[in-house]
Every structure is written in C-alpha cells, then in structure tokens.
Amino acid sequence: MAGLFDTYKDATVLQCSFIEKLERLDLESVNGFSDSLASFLSAKDEKNFVYGLAAGRSALSLYSFLQLLYNHFNAFPCTMEDPVQKHFRDTRKNLGIAVSGSGETPAVNKYIEDIINQGGDMRLITANEDGTAHRLVEDYENGSILVIKGKTKYDEDMTRTSKLSPMGTEFELEVLAFLNAVFKEIQARIDGERDEACESYLSTIKDFAAQCKLISRIDEERLTRWFERLFPRSGRYIIGGVGRSGLVARAFEMRFTHLNKTSYWERDFNTP
Known part of the structure; x- marks a missing residue:
C-alpha cells in the first residue's frame, strides 16, 4: 500500500496547484462575473430563476454553487432535469449558468440555445475557446464567458501527471473552487462594497490551497489502513x-x- 500513499500525496500536491492557479486568473474576468451575478441577484422583491446547465462532475461543481445561491438569496435553482420552458417567464428574471470544459456536451449546448432563444441572461464557464458553447454565447447580447484553462476529459495525455488527475479533474476542481471563492465577491457587491482587487476572492483561494496542503500531509498509517479496507x-x-x-x-x-x-x-x- 506504500505505492498508493505516494500516489495519493503526488495527486494531492498536483491538485493543490490547480487551486493555486486561480490566484492568477484575470481579475477583470472575476470582477465581470461577480458584477453580473450581483446585478441579477440584487432584486429582493421577486423570484430569480437560475438554470444550472452542466453534466457529470461539472454539474456537481455547479450545483454546489446553486445551493449557496438558494440558501442566501431570493433565487430558485433549476437543473437540466427541468425544461427551460417549464419555468421561464418574461415577467421574472432568468439566468442560465453553463459549465462545460470542452464546450461540446450536446445536452448543455441545447439548453444554452433554449435560454438564448427565450432572451434570458447567459453565463458560460469553459476551458475551450474554440468550443461550440463558446461560439453560442460569445455573440449573444445578454451573454458573457469566463475561461478557466484546465484539462478536460477530452484531452489526450497519457503522462503520469494526467493519471494523477484523470477524466477532467483539473477543470472541475478549479470551477468548484472558483465558484465558492467568488461567492464572497458577489455578496460584497450586493451589500454595496466593490473591490476591484478582489481581495475576498483571492484570500479564499489562498485558504483553499492551504487546506489542500494540510490534506496532503495526512497520517500515512491511518490512510493506508483505510486503503486496505476499501480496495480489496x-x-x-x-x-x-x-x-x-x-x-x-x-x-x-x-x-x-x-x-x-x-x-x-x-x-x-x-x-x-
């Protein structure tokens, strides 16, 4: 089991570097995303409908954020299990947030088209500037795009680094950390405090990275014992x-x- 523990440590250190990379994300993009969400959520007297458009593990990263919005704001989250036409009304605010590393997930792109055709606001987080999702949103008047560069499940890389973060882990983890960190910026803007330096966002990312480093130093004996019970x-x-x-x-x-x-x-x- 010693080999498993070494792999665990290497994978944790690598994935910690994914989170640290978010400290270098273009702050103009962070500000733009925060401002757009704050503007949408600031209306206190009406129900805001937020459509989470993602599949697989990317969806789990997004749903975590939707749950935060639901708990703290007057926002009703919908997922791809809910047809857009079921809830969309011109009389209330409608926002689609799509997460697609490759930008080529057919179901996600179909829902993006539905939001656009209905005239709702559209926010896309992707790793692929050449993807179909990017093309759909980039020319849409009520749309904006945040690019988070990271390997997706379609990348062909057979190196050890790839095996330590399989099947799109990099993009999914970065999206999860980004959305949780940017939440504080959205809250601050709704409260009338706008910091272009995004100190709240950056401090949260640094805290996430520090916690990740602690996980990499977990007691070997305890983790090995867990491996022995789990894998055979x-x-x-x-x-x-x-x-x-x-x-x-x-x-x-x-x-x-x-x-x-x-x-x-x-x-x-x-x-x-």
Missing part, C-alpha cells in the same frame, strides 16, 4: 452524503464507475 473489497460500494457534502460524495462515487466497480449513489444518505 468485492461486491457493491454504496456511497452517500448530505447537502453539499453529498455532492462531494457523488463525485467520489462516479470515480468508482470509472474503475469498473459496482457502485451506487444513495440520495440523502445519513448514517453515523
């Missing part, structure tokens, strides 16, 4: 969690399917 197991894995922690558990469960393990996601799983 035959049969089914049942994985679950509650609230935003449940989204993390769901992402972990998806990895087991990639390993050809029989795994199940238990909704609202809550055991000691």
Whole structure:
C-alpha cells in the first residue's frame, strides 16, 4: 500500500496547484462575473430563476454553487432535469449558468440555445475557446464567458501527471473552487462594497490551497489502513452524503464507475 500513499500525496500536491492557479486568473474576468451575478441577484422583491446547465462532475461543481445561491438569496435553482420552458417567464428574471470544459456536451449546448432563444441572461464557464458553447454565447447580447484553462476529459495525455488527475479533474476542481471563492465577491457587491482587487476572492483561494496542503500531509498509517479496507473489497460500494457534502460524495462515487466497480449513489444518505 506504500505505492498508493505516494500516489495519493503526488495527486494531492498536483491538485493543490490547480487551486493555486486561480490566484492568477484575470481579475477583470472575476470582477465581470461577480458584477453580473450581483446585478441579477440584487432584486429582493421577486423570484430569480437560475438554470444550472452542466453534466457529470461539472454539474456537481455547479450545483454546489446553486445551493449557496438558494440558501442566501431570493433565487430558485433549476437543473437540466427541468425544461427551460417549464419555468421561464418574461415577467421574472432568468439566468442560465453553463459549465462545460470542452464546450461540446450536446445536452448543455441545447439548453444554452433554449435560454438564448427565450432572451434570458447567459453565463458560460469553459476551458475551450474554440468550443461550440463558446461560439453560442460569445455573440449573444445578454451573454458573457469566463475561461478557466484546465484539462478536460477530452484531452489526450497519457503522462503520469494526467493519471494523477484523470477524466477532467483539473477543470472541475478549479470551477468548484472558483465558484465558492467568488461567492464572497458577489455578496460584497450586493451589500454595496466593490473591490476591484478582489481581495475576498483571492484570500479564499489562498485558504483553499492551504487546506489542500494540510490534506496532503495526512497520517500515512491511518490512510493506508483505510486503503486496505476499501480496495480489496468485492461486491457493491454504496456511497452517500448530505447537502453539499453529498455532492462531494457523488463525485467520489462516479470515480468508482470509472474503475469498473459496482457502485451506487444513495440520495440523502445519513448514517453515523
């Protein structure tokens, strides 16, 4: 199991570097994203509909953010399980937030087109400036794009670095950290405080990176013991969690399917 622990440490250090990269994200883009969300959410007297458009693990990163919006603002989140036409009304504010690393997920692009055709606001987070999603949004009057460069599941890279962050982990992790960090900037703007230096965003990213480094220093004996109980197991894995922690558990469960393990996601799983 020593090899597994070394792999864990290397992977954690690598993924920590993904988070640190967000400190160098163009602050003009951070300000633009924060301003647009603050403007949309600032109306206190009406229900704002936010459509989360993403698939797979990218969706989990976005849903975590939608839950924050729901808990703190007068915002009703919808997902791709809800047709746009079901909730869209000209009499209320409508915003689509799409997350697609490649920009080529057909279902996401279809929903982007639906939002645009209905005249709603559209925000896209992507890693691919040549993708279909980018092309759909870039010329739309009520649309804006944030590019977060990161490897996606379509990148062809067989190096050890790629194996330490498989199947689009870099982009998904960066989106998750970015949205959680930028939330403070959105709150500040709604409260009338706008800081172009984005100190709240940057301090949160630095805190995330510091916490990630702590995880890389986990006790080897304890983690090895957990590995020994987890991996030789035959049969089914049942994985679950509650609230935003449940989204993390769901992402972990998806990895087991990639390993050809029989795994199940238990909704609202809550055991000691």
